[in-house]
Amino acid sequence: MKLNIENETSKLKAVILGTAESNGPIPSLEEAYDPKSIQHIKAGTYPKEADMVAEMEAVAAVLKKYDVTVYRPQVIQDYNQIFSRDIAFVIEDKLVKANILPDREREYEAIQHVLDQIGTENIIELPEECHVEGGDVMPYNDYIFIGTYSGADYSDYITARTNMDAVIALQELFPHKTVKSFELRKSNTDPKENALHLDCCFQPIGKDKAILHKNGFLVEREYEWLVDFFGKENVFEITKDEMYNMNSNIFSISEDVVISEKNFTRLNTWLCENGFTVEEVAYAEIAKQEGLLRCSTMPLIRD
Template sequence: MLQLNVKNETSRLRAVVLGSALNNGPTPTKEEAYDPKSLEHIIAGTYPIEKDMVQEMEAFNKVFQRYDVKVFRPEMIENYNQIFTRDIGFVIDDVFVKANILPDRNRELDAIQYVLDQINPSKIVRPPEEVHIEGGDVMLWNDYIFIGTYKGSDYKDYITARTNMQGVQYIKELFPNKIVKEFDLVKSKLEARDNALHLDCCFQPVGKDKGIIYKSGFREESDYVYLVNLFGKENLFHITRDEMYNMNSNVFSIDTNVVVSEKNFTRLNNWLREQGFTVEEIPYAEIAKQEGLLRCSTLPLIRD
């Protein structure tokens, strides 16, 4: 049996589900795009090809192997995008929450059923249908749970609005002892540079007391100020609009002092090293074209 345990984003990782780019299917049509960034690359003819994405994910996998992390991969579904496992579920403490994702992505959960079979069934929950919540919007910080949401009345018109207020409420009821704080995110169906698809597109903690943040990703300045007050401005690395577009906040921590990052994130990677982090640089720029990066393609199960 797997003894789930995840209390934050940065403690030593022991087990993770890493997505897969094998048999990823043809380039989607414009109508099939889930987000503005994919759409941009579909139109430009620069949408990533499977071979390149498989290589990038393999580089990520090799880092995990070096750090002796147990890696599970989803079973292959033919012609299907299975890269972003973060969307389909997440672990809080010792509970696995199945996400109510976009309906046509349900098969992705079936592909990790063999992993779920190794978890105590009483520790797996599935929210009711009206509750929308995706792993990219859920960020753990010990006593805190940060959740990205969208409070606009036009929520249902946005395919990029992935977590609703019912989702926030559901987590509050499930974890009454945690401080649950929601953040209203900026959404755009058309301009990827102004679309915080998930909370991890504009914020993520690193180490024990630091974080990466994009101020304009928050609809309310008070939400940004909340994080500044919690972490301290000197502990936050502020990214630019273009760095947010390239997903600089979507790195992934293997330990409190080890961060896996994209090799082109020069400014961020230099800052991380100055703060004393070991930065494991890998190529991930092709996968980034689908508005997802390192955190999006992982589903941590056990951290120390």
């Protein structure tokens, strides 16, 4: 398999879609990775496996409709394997293994059947001190946008997933790209004040447009840089509630086709008005774990 990813929106040819099968019991509060999951565990509204399986199969059907080759992880008994974006990401023809939370290592092992088709020369493992997850990494043609958190209290946040060591390492790996990092707002307790990954508050779509949430960025001038980069008229600004519901975490099949959650009424209307074909799916149960469509897909090849 020859990997090829230059951006988020070119025509998708092959992707790894996570799985909700055998997702395991409801985690304890101590086991939860993010404030939104904690909120739903406490409220007794944590998603049921059957509902999440149905949501993911609907996405698989949409992808196949557009002739995308869909790979799935090998199912591990009683283990959460929904968010395949976290475990690795592709830039150009290289797959970079993400240094994720240690107790998620088995998720990577479950895609070995895909890795075997890539070849070891195109698989990169970063040094141990480089913390990175795929939700924070966005190739955008000549740029690589990366969400990070560099505060001295980094280790206090289960929600701080990508550090500056990883940003520097990726710049060294892809010296011909411009790596642009963005400090994200982090909270262990309030999901409306927490940008778990960059794709929780920003995503490029189409040829020249972007979805943005200002409060997700810790440094206002970095947010303003993105507004200037895309142009204010090309930016769809989402509210705090829309960010909480993961409106920026849709997924592009091509420059003019996106998969979006069916309840994202304001966003989906704007997308249609701007010439996008919107494939609407139910994904609100998955969203309870602070991840949505981009989080559960790992593109391998785009034209």
